[in-house]
Amino acid sequence: MALTVLLADIGGTSTRIARAGADGRPFDLRVEANDGYETLEDLFNAYFEATGGIRPQLGVFAVAGPVDGETVQMTNRGWSFTRQDLARTLGLQELTVMNDFAALAHGVPTLTRADLIQVGVGKAAPAAPILVCGPGTGLGTALLVPQGEEFEVLPSEGGHVRFGAVTADEARVLAHLVRDVGPVSVERVLSGSGLARLHQILSGETLTSQIIIRSALQGQRAERETCNVFLRILGRILGDFTLLFDARGGVYIPGGVAAALAPLFADSPFREAFEDHPPYHHRLAGIPTHVVVHPTPGLAGTAAIGRKLLAVRA
Template identity: 55%
Template sequence: MSHPVLAADIGGTSSRLALIGLDGRPTDIRIHRNDSFPTIEAMIETDLSARAEAGRRVRGAVLAVAGPADDEQVRLTNRDWAFTKAGLRERFGWSRLAVLNDFEALAHGVQVVAPADLVAVGGGKALPGAPVLVCGPGTGFGVAGLIRGGDGHPVVITGEGGRARLGATNATEARLLAHLVRIFGPVVVEHALSGSGLALIHQVFTGDKLAPELVIAAALAGERDAVETCHIFLRLFGRIAGDLALIFNARGGVFLAGGVAAGLAPLMAHSPFREAFEEHPPHEARLVGTTVHVVTSTEPTPGLLGAGQVAARLAALLD
């Protein structure tokens, strides 16, 4: 490639940057701690400088960011970084720039994730060409749908599904919801289905304050209260994923993405997740036939893979 494209998966804590050619595969992946840089521009500048001649040949970029990306000004949700698209293009001399929401990038990325990096939850059979759903808890709860456009290229639909109102379907969920109402007022999905939500569920039912990764670790070690916390979380997760699968008609498959989902993957087979996913009368049969997979890949991340798929199309225009 005479002009490789820079692809980046930019999270709240760290960023992964790589060069992309016509095949869309990330090469020379470099990981940066965001705390080391005052701005996103400084981080990109340091990365390109370290790539020497290859960095100087970059004429375009695809950035997947943890935040809304559809306006000219982009601000990360959980880091004090903001930029304008025109400002980045001018500063780095890029003729082409695409900025994606992180779940938009994930939806592109799940198409090329290796089978070894997918953990099936239940059965079903994906229908080729049918809509695909990607969702998952992290700092919030991300949602994206993928459909095939008229030209055969994938089209990703994003939204704020994590801000949909959350209800209760049994006594345990009603008890949790009552606590959440006292804390938040109107309760939305990501108040419960997020990393902080997992920690809060554990606190509500046990009285213990534990970081979400410690709750998951305790559950994996067989600690009873932590297992119960994760089962409450996974039942909610299954129900909301089932709701979204019906909304998107996701007969092409459901992919559960993000670090929280990957951490919980070993617990899902013996949890209420799949039962809650399918329990949507009168459409149980449709959901029984819908495949669900947890995305566990870490290097490259699904977000970086997705940015790479978009970057490949830019590379074809630049070369």
């Protein structure tokens, strides 16, 4: 009987689940809204019931939160589990669990030109670190470090560093957030909920991030201005992180919010803010930035790991 692997990208808002064989290509892909389930176990049982067939023996799960040991607590959802107990419940012989952006970073080398939109110019330096950072439910961050022909993936919780203001409108945003939520992390601004907060502060309107982006794409002035401020801040923060890690191998920007905003990047202040880090403007100007528009980049990462696990057991 051919071995298969259960793949899952468990985000704060939704979970993407699939299965894969030795070729690593996901099939039986389903996207589930987390709010529809009490527990993670309920979600997987619904998947098995919907897809049928023989259950996989192996699992590779990406989880939106730090993975430091057996017990995993998600950052933006009240779900927790132990790897051993979840594997037993799902009937898996072996379960690999990792941070969602670490898993996503594993998938970056497998992405094609069709999966990416380059913003600005620049050329990746060979054998240099690659930054993977982008907004979704939170702001995920990971680093790819070349190791010969392979990459070592370093997880990060960079989205939780403190947010600082460098312009008058950013100072206004920061003052509002300090008053409302206390200490302000970067992902309080650079996330789906952060975009909604930003728009409320700048315009006085309370809208969802989806409506803000859709209206901006339709040319609505206030929503477009909010998105421009958001992308300017994103560019500055990614420039900061790029300098921190000397990520001359390029910057990849995944996440549902980034993908939805992809058509707005080119005419926004994003790239200017990314490069505006004196005295390193020219250094950053030579580093390429890519928006990831692959529909399931987290599954691409878990599939890459799953393919290697199955190859060992072939």
